Amino acid sequence: MMDTRAPVEFAHGSFPNTVNLPLMTDDERALVGTCYKQQGQEAAIDLGHSLVHGAVKSERVEAWLDFARRNPDGYLFCFRGGLRSQICQQWMREAGCDYPRIHGGYKAMRRFLIDTLETQGSERRFILLAGHTGAAKTALLARVPNSLDLEGMAHHRGSAFGKRPGGQPAQIGFENSIAAGLLQQAERFPAQATVLEDESRLIGKLALPQNLREAMARAPLVLLQSTLAQRVEHTFENYILAALHERREHYGQEQGFTQFADYLRQSLANIQRRLGGARYQALDAQLMEALVAHERGDPDAHRGWIEALLVDYYDPMYSYQMDKKRDQVVFAGDADAVYQYLTEET
Known part of the structure; x- marks a missing residue:
């Protein structure tokens, strides 16, 4: 349009x-x-x-x-x-x-999409895909036709390190994208549940619509299980290699690396209070060493601080959140098993 x-x-x-x-x-x-x-x-x-x-x-x-x-x-x-x-x-x-x-223009379409959010939020069935940070949930969602990628719509990877070049859309644009996606789901998959990633209230700076959050809170959970080694590798590929590539595409070769390094250090600084002073200082030192080696052509040192961050920060937070949702879990398995379940059961 x-x-x-x-x-x-x-x-x-x-x-x-x-x-x-x-x-x-x-x-x-x-x-x-x-x-x-x-x-x-x-x-x-x-x-x-x-x-x-x-x-x-x-x-x-x-x-x-x-x-x-x-x-x-x-x-x-x-x-x-x-x-x-x-x-x-x-x-x-x-x-x-x-x-x-x-x-009727924008005003009429916006009113229609607000009504759609309310209707679909109350009438449509949802299944949530959950799993540890780095479990490659978004990659699995991309294989499931009856799914919506909320993080893609928000232009954010959904964690403290999720910021992407170009910024996020406006809140209204985000809500409009969700409503349009739900309309497409209702048209293409009228009898099937829509699969969403188990998100918190905010994806970056953008808030999920209230009625959708309420529907998600009632939805059954499917757990994607993966090993720590797999999660470290996925995080390395997406938050290091892909993130640097995005910034070099956006800012140019040299400025892209500077922006990439600033993004990593600022993202870590943003969770400093939750990490605690000593743990933050240790991780920041590891990150700085990895960035120096990376700028010289060797990115592998990033895996060390990634593993420490997953184990010491993200995993305890995930366990705490999942303890409150155990009764909603209907299936758990690796990527192939979860994909088969979602394509057969939804």
Whole structure:
């Protein structure tokens, strides 16, 4: 879909697979809004046309036409499906492209998705996939068709070390993605439960919707079991190798490593109070040694502090949380056994 609202509105939240191609910039929108309040709608429309004309207008119309050519089955919308989207649609039509507009715009779609969250949260069945940190739960979810990757929607790996380049979406956009995902699940798998990872209230800075959290709290649990060696290796591959690759793709080769090192040290510092002073200092020293060796071309030393962090920090926390959920567990096994259970039982 093509969101014709201003960038500041888009940043507050939009919908999956949506591109922001605004009619007006933030500054232009602010000027028109002030004019509307002071002089009325007609004067505001005239000001808008004077701001967006000539080469500026041609450039924006061409961007919309290019989007329509690449997305012939798409739609355009503004906040309420009013003047802005009507103007965009009219200018595209004058350029030879009759592109559909969503009546009611963002506001109507957002209301529909809020209702969807409430309905699906109360009516849909869920199964939660749990397991120790590093057990590769997300990788297993990717193999299960009737599943939703909440961490993928949140653009975060779901732990103290889960931050990813580019930041997270807005809370509203996160909720919209969940609602759209649940709609797809209801359409594709009407009789099957949706499999979710057992998440805490927050994934990074984003909160799971209240009604979904309540449904998840009632859901049965499936435990993914793996050895410590497997968990260390998975954590190494995802939080070291993949994390560095992401940052080098985002920031460039040299700056990427600097960002990667800062991310690891800051993530560890964020849990300093829970670790305790002595344990934090020991882990930070191990991490620094590993980063020095890594920058010289040998990343293997990271496995040492990863194992210590899993055993001394994450595992006790997981055991404490699971002690409160034991009666919800319906199955436990390794990746192959859990995959078979989920594909046969859900």
